[in-house]
Amino acid sequence: xxxxxxRKRAHxxxxxxxxxxxxxxxxxxxxxVQPGDIFGQLPNQAPEQPESFDDIFExxxxxxxxxxxxxxxxxxxxxxxxxxxxxxxxxxxxxSTLGAQCMSWLTSPAATxxxxxxxxxxxxxxxxxxxxxxxxxxxxxxxxxxxxxxxRERASGFSINAEGFSGQExxxxxSSEHAHSSVDKATRIAGLGLANLVKIPVDEDFKMLxxxxxxxxxxxxxxxxxxICVVSALGTTSSGAIDPIEAIGKIAHRHSLWHxxxxxxxxxxxxxxxxxxxxxxxxxxxSYVFNPHKWMFTNFDCSVLFIKNAEAFIHTFSMTPEYxxxxxxxxxxxxxxxxxxxxxxxxxLKLWMVIRSFGLEGIREKLRxxxxxxxxxxxxxxxxxxxxxxxxxxxxxICFRFVEKSLSTTVLNALNQAWLQRVNQTGRVFFTHTVLxxxxxxxxxxxxTDVLQEHIDxxxxxxxxxxxxxxxxxx
Numbered sequence: 004x005x006x007x008x009x010r011k012r013a014h015x016x017x018x019x020x021x022x023x024x025x026x027x028x029x030x031x032x033x034x035x036v037q038p039g040d041i042f043g044q045l046p047n048q049a050p051e052q053p054e055s056f057d058d059i060f061e062x063x064x065x066x067x068x069x070x071x072x073x074x075x076x077x078x079x080x081x082x083x084x085x086x087x088x089x090x091x092x093x094x095x096x097x098x099s100t101l102g103a104q105c106m107s108w109l110t111s112p113a114a115t116x117x118x119x120x121x122x123x124x125x126x127x128x129x130x131x132x133x134x135x136x137x138x139x140x141x142x143x144x145x146x147x148x149x150x151x152x153x154x155r156e157r158a159s160g161f162s163i164n165a166e167g168f169s170g171q172e173x174x175x176x177x178s179s180e181h182a183h184s185s186v187d188k189a190t191r192i193a194g195l196g197l198a199n200l201v202k203i204p205v206d207e208d209f210k211m212l213x214x215x216x217x218x219x220x221x222x223x224x225x226x227x228x229x230x231i232c233v234v235s236a237l238g239t240t241s242s243g244a245i246d247p248i249e250a251i252g253k254i255a256h257r258h259s260l261w262h263x264x265x266x267x268x269x270x271x272x273x274x275x276x277x278x279x280x281x282x283x284x285x286x287x288x289x290s291y292v293f294n295p296h297k298w299m300f301t302n303f304d305c306s307v308l309f310i311k312n313a314e315a316f317i318h319t320f321s322m323t324p325e326y327x328x329x330x331x332x333x334x335x336x337x338x339x340x341x342x343x344x345x346x347x348x349x350x351x352l353k354l355w356m357v358i359r360s361f362g363l364e365g366i367r368e369k370l371r372x373x374x375x376x377x378x379x380x381x382x383x384x385x386x387x388x389x390x391x392x393x394x395x396x397x398x399x400x401i402c403f404r405f406v407e408k409s410l411s412t413t414v415l416n417a418l419n420q421a422w423l424q425r426v427n428q429t430g431r432v433f434f435t436h437t438v439l440x441x442x443x444x445x446x447x448x449x450x451x452t453d454v455l456q457e458h459i460d461x462x463x464x465x466x467x468x469x470x471x472x473x474x475x476x477x478x
Contacts, residue, residue, distance in 0.1 A: 004056065012056050019060075024075075024089065028458075031430030032076045034069055041070040072433070077454040078461060081435035083240075083268045084450035088300035090360035094353035095302050105347040107327065108335035115336055118351035121358065125295075125307060128363050129273035132286045137309040138316075138341040139350045143267035144185035146292035146308040147234065149316065149342050151176065151189045153290070154232035154261030156319040164319065168194060175228045177201045177219060179211035179246060181239040183265060199228075208395050209242045209439065211235060213250035220258050232261040237281055237293075238269025241437035241446075242393075243400035245269065249284025262288040267306070271298040272398055275367055281397075289315075298373075298450050299366065301357050305350045308342075316341050369452070373399050377449045380459050393444045401447040402439060405470060407478070416443035418477050425469040432462045 004012070044066045074085050105114035122137035140146045156164055158174060174195050178186045180202045190200040201223070203216045220230045233255050235246040248264060255262035264285060270293025272278040285291060291309045295301040310316055321340040323332070339345050361369070377399040384390050384403045394402040404419045423436055423445050434445050449459070 008056070012060075015060070020092070027073055027075055028077050028453075030073050030076060032079050032433040033072050033427060033430055035430065036070050041066065075452065076433070077451045077458045078432040079451055080447050080449065080462060081433045082446075083297050083448055084452075085296060085303050086298065086300055086450065086452040087302040088357060088361075088452050090356040091300060091302045091353045094356040098349045098352050101349065103349050105349050106339040106345050107329065107337040108331055109329045111349065114349045114351060115338060117355055118338060119336055121351050121354045122307060122309075124358060125354075126309060129270070129293075130276070130279045130282065131273075131291065131309055132311070135291075135309045135311055136313040137307055138338050139347075139354070140292070140306045140308050140342055141304040141344070141348075143183075143265060143292045143294050143306050144188065145343060146290075146306050147183075147185050147263060147265060148189040148192055149308065149320070150234075150261065150263040150290040150292075151186075151193045151195075151232055153315050153319045154263070155193055155195065157261065157315055158229065158231040161318055163194075173199075173228045175199050175201055175220075175223045175230045177203055177216055177230065177233040177260075179203050179205050179209075179236060179239070181205055181209050181241050181244060182234055182236050183240045183267070186234050186265070205244070209239060209244035211246040211251060213247055213254060216251060217254050220254065220260070224258075230258055230260050232263060234263045234265055235288075237264055237266035238398065238400075240268075242402050242439060243269065243396070243398055244394065245281050245397055248282060248288070252284045252287035256287045261290070264288050264291040266291060266293040268294065268297045269398055271295065272370065274299075274363060275370055278398075295354060295357070298370070299357065300361065300369070300452050301353050305354060307354075310341075313341070373450050373454065376454065376456065376459050377401065379456070380447060380449060380463070383463055393439050393442060399449045401449075402437065402444045403447065404442060404444045405474075412441060416441075418473060419443045419445065421477065422466075422470055422473045425473055426465055429465055429469070432458075432465050434462075 073079065075087060103111045103114055105111045108115040118139055122139070126135055126137060127133065140149065155174065159172065176186070176190050176195060176199060178200065187197060187200060191197050201219050203211050203219060206212055216233065223230055233251060235248055235251045237245055237248065239246075252262050266273075269281065270291070273282055289311050292306060294306045296303040296305045317340045320342055323340075327339075338347060358366075377396065381392065381396050381401050384392055384401060389405055389407055390403055391406050392401060392403050404415070405422060406415060410418070420436070420443055423434055427433055434447060436443060436445055438444070447462070
C-alpha cells in the first residue's frame with residue numbers, strides 16, 4: 004500500500020468508524036455465533052499474493068464484525084466498562100502512526116515527560132498524596148504483580164532478584180476473599196506460591212475485616228511465616244465492595260507490610276470529591292492502581308500505578324545493559340525501570356487528549372450521570388416484588404436476584420442463571436453474574452460512555468419480559 008492509497012483507505016476507515024460510533028446502539032450487543040463459526044469462514048492458509056483492501060475490508064465487515072461483542076454498546080452492562088471515547092480513539096490513531104517505542108526518555112522525550120505530567124494531573128485531581136509518583140502500565144493485573152514483586156524484594160533486601168529464593172523465606176500475602184483473581188496469579192508468578200496467599204474473611208457488605216487480617220498476620224508470625232504484603236480492594240470485582248483502607252493501612256504499617264490498593268475500577272470515582280472518603284488513610288499505603296480504561300473513557304489498555312517510594316520499584320525492575328545506557332539517565336525518568344516490560348506504548352497521549360477534551364468537570368459530569376442512572380435502576384429493583392439487592396451499591400454496580408421463599412437456594416440459583424441466559428440471548432442487552440454467599444446474582448454495571456435513560460428503560464423491559472418467561476417455564 005503506497006502513501007496515496009493509504010490516505011484514501013484511511014479516510015474510508017475513519018468514515019466507517021464514525022458511522023459505527025453513531026450506530027453502535029443498533030447492533031446486537033452479543034453476536035449470534037457458535038464456537039468455530041468465525042474460524043470456519045477463514046482460509047486455512049495465509050495468502051501468498053497481496054489482496055486488495057476492498058476485499059480485506061469487506062471480510063472485516065462480513066466475517067469479523069458479526070462475531071464481535073460490542074463492548075461500547077450503551078446497553079452493555081456486564082463485567083466493568085471498558086469504555087472509549089472519540090478523543091481517545093483519535094489518540095490511538097496518532098500513537099499507531101508515530102509507532103514510538105517509549106521505553107526511555109531518549110527514545111521519545113515527549114512521551115516520557117507527558118506521562119509524568121498527566122500522572123501528576125490525575126494524582127492531584129484524585130486527591131492522592133502529592134509526594135507520590137506514578138507510571139502507566141498496561142493493566143491492573145500487571146501493576147499488582149509489580150507491587151508484589153517490589154514487596155518481595157523489599158522484604159528480602161533485594162536479594163531474591165540477585166540470588167533466587169533460599170527456600171527459607173516463608174513469605175505471606177493477604178487479600179480479602181473477594182479480591183480480584185490477579186492477586187492469586189501474581190502470587191504464583193512471583194514465586195511465592197498460592198498456598199501462601201491468605202484470604203481474609205469479609206463482613207456482611209463483602210468488605211475485608213481488619214481484625215481478621217491482624218489475627219491472620221499474628222498467627223503467621225507465631226508459626227514462623229514472614230508477612231510481606233496486603234492487597235486491599237477499592238471496588239471488588241464481584242460486588243464493588245470498598246475495603247476499609249485506613250484500618251488496613253494501619254495494620255500493614257504496624258507490621259511493616261507493603262500495602263497495595265487495587266482500585267482498578269472504582270478509582271475513577273475519586274475524581275468526584277464526594278467519594279474521597281473511599282481513600283481515607285491511603286497515605287500509609289505503598290502503591291495504588293486504577294484503570295482509566297475502565298471508567299474514564301480511555302481506550303484499553305491504560306492502567307495508572309501510583310507509588311509512594313519509586314526507588315523501591317526502580318531497584319526491583321531496573322536492568323540497564325550497555326546498549327540501553329544514555330547520558331541523560333541520571334536526570335530523567337526511564338519508565339522501563341518502573342515495571343516488567345522493556346517496550347512501552349505511548350499511552351500517555353490518549354490520557355492527555357481525553358483529559359483535555361472532556362476537562363475534569365466534563366468527566367465528573369459523566370460519572371455523576373452514570374451514578375444517577377444507577378440510583379434509578381436500583382430503585383426499580385428495590386420496589387419490584389421477588390427481587391432483592393444482595394450487596395451495597397456504593398457506586399454503579401447493582402447485584403440483584405429473583406427470590407421466592409418456598410424455593411431452595413439451589414433452585415433459585417438455577418432460575419437466576421436461566422434468567423440471565425435468556426436476557427443475554429436476546430442480544431438487546433448484556434449482563435454478567437457472580438456468586439455472593441452461595442447465591443447466584445446478576446450484576447448490572449452502568450458506566451458506558453454513551454449510556455442514557457432509554458438504555459436503562461430497555462434493560463428493565465428485557466429483564467421483566469424474560470423473567471416472566473423463566474417463571475412460567477420453571478415454576
